[in-house]
Amino acid sequence: MAAPTREHSAQDTRQRLMDVAVRLFSQRSFAGTSLQMIADELGVTKAAVYHHFHTREELLIAIIEPVRTQMRATVEEAEALRGTHARAERMLAAFIDITVRNRALIAVLAVDPGVIDMLRAHFEINDMIERQLKLLADVQPGPAGVISAGLVLAGIAAATGPNRMVDYDDETLRRHLMEAGRRALGLRAPRRPAA
Amino acid sequence: MAAPTREHSAQDTRQRLMDVAVRLFSQRSFAGTSLQMIADELGVTKAAVYHHFHTREELLIAIIEPVRTQMRATVEEAEALRGTHARAERMLAAFIDITVRNRALIAVLAVDPGVIDMLRAHFEINDMIERQLKLLADVQPGPAGVISAGLVLAGIAAATGPNRMVDYDDETLRRHLMEAGRRALGLRAPRRPAA
Amino acid sequence: MAAPTREHSAQDTRQRLMDVAVRLFSQRSFAGTSLQMIADELGVTKAAVYHHFHTREELLIAIIEPVRTQMRATVEEAEALRGTHARAERMLAAFIDITVRNRALIAVLAVDPGVIDMLRAHFEINDMIERQLKLLADVQPGPAGVISAGLVLAGIAAATGPNRMVDYDDETLRRHLMEAGRRALGLRAPRRPAA
Amino acid sequence: MAAPTREHSAQDTRQRLMDVAVRLFSQRSFAGTSLQMIADELGVTKAAVYHHFHTREELLIAIIEPVRTQMRATVEEAEALRGTHARAERMLAAFIDITVRNRALIAVLAVDPGVIDMLRAHFEINDMIERQLKLLADVQPGPAGVISAGLVLAGIAAATGPNRMVDYDDETLRRHLMEAGRRALGLRAPRRPAA
DNA sequence: ACGTACGGGACGGCCCGTTTGT
């Protein structure tokens, strides 16, 4: 391993900034987390943070970017499938997968009003939420479908948040979220004995 | 009713402060809402706010108080029942009822890290959450129960938050949340043909 | 004179803030003057400044307001007169009078780019300048008129600035600026033998 | 011409830095212009600026240098002449010439307090101004001379500033400034029928 | 019961200057 010239490379610092930011955002909310806290937590000055992200908003967007991309791809894939149940099944599985792999982050994205406002200002996030909701809601007709879908999406996101479900590993969490989600939505478990 | 001397009585001002605070907290998060915003929204000065609540924390606690009381009573009632299903059924119904009647508020209480921290500092809130969770989790054994219960509680709270489910009246929302919750938890609908 | 309850009244503080701000702006330019300097100079904190003016821009606008009003009135009065020379004479005299009575201030208003930008953003200042210029420029035809008028207006404003002309009293300054201005513009001294 | 290895030579970069600095200084005042703005405007990093000028002050001095030299030479030449009128005539003509050829720059030098302070700290600029003023003021006795001279010098400098007199070419501007200046100072047009 | 005036302090943003590496 060729030693990086400095103690840690520049790219590394940028990534570490994003990591501690996610942790702090999820622990203290976006509005409740100052740049000073982030800098202190990492042992650098605010100026170093500024070097990588000129505004707190920019930092947040950089953090969100990968999840946003995955989410969009998932929605488009699911919408391309035939069959209401197949679409819901795919959407649900992918949503859980992304959420579990980014535990702390999703809770922030999904429920922090400050974050949601900012997302709305920069992206067509409303449309994306509508489409996610519709994919799950179509399993049941009328309000029942929409309300079930809302409960499931919000529940998955919020339940994996900080301090909750910490004592389950990813695989366990995924399986049981999937089962509970299927039941709430009225999805039969897919028959994959042949698979 | 003694005639209020001014346009609105003092008690009224206090209540209106709490109402706008709830709305703002749910729209901008607790940490993102200043006393100035609350005062401006109501058309008074910060000093007027200070007259009723000496700190922002005090204001939050006053807001939360009724919900906390109802929640505690509900848990105790449910725990007094016999039968796992009956207990879960009662807890779920009461939780949904309280949540729907205090839509915006619960979303803040349940997911805002700043609020949760403060609650933890003042009350034995962890214990209360554990008991709620257990009441619902006992329907299924092992992780399946806990994870389902977590999804349902978090989902109900978060799904009724601001900008979501706004186009359903309380009764509709309650009924479908109940059904979806029952399914997720594995609760059979109670046979009340006689009711 | 009933003594004001405090050491100095609130209105007084507001006025004193504006006074020290004018002095500092003219000594260090608008962009080069921090709120800290202003607060220190007056022996209060930045928060006290904030109480009276929520932004630095707001402070500047309050300072400028009286001059802006006088200037506008002057232009309208002058435009209402008949005769090119009479109009120019009136405009010139009033401009000098206002400038001399607000020595430091005008220099800032007229030449500080930061100030001019801000004025342009809030008022129809370009129009006002055009009209002032035209009133003086009409005495001579073509570029000669415009350039003379520009030199005179800018010269009066800048010459009365800080550190210049400090050793002349208002009356002396006014008279000689008037004479030099008339000559530059090609205005004959008005025949007021009876005056 | 030895081919410059890169797109533009080092000397070129240095000169372009000074050019954009002048433009920005005149548009936003000296104190209101950061090194970052200058670097951005030219599409380089701050480090590149730092490479050429270690401080903002150093940059300003380099910009000013040629004008300062010309101005000094002019004053000395004018003072060497015999006859009050001849001296004033020469000073005025040269001042206008230098100003018009460096339109934006002179306005900054002459009226920006931050610039003036810095100049005073490094050069004997007060002495230079006094001598310029005296050369023009001597045409008329007493306060009339000084005030006229002040108006003319300040007026020429400020009138050629940014956004003013932009639609006149150098030659036109020069001629009319000269005529207006002569009139203000009480200088007869020199009899050069033979020239 | 509420407004006015203000202190003390922290916020996000951005500055200038410098080191280190190409």
Place this chain on the structure above:
DNA sequence: ACAAACGGGCCGTCCCGTACGT
């Protein structure tokens, strides 16, 4: 000749809390 990274510090804004007056 230039870029990347960062320290230390100041900026304007705005915060919460309080003393005082009505």
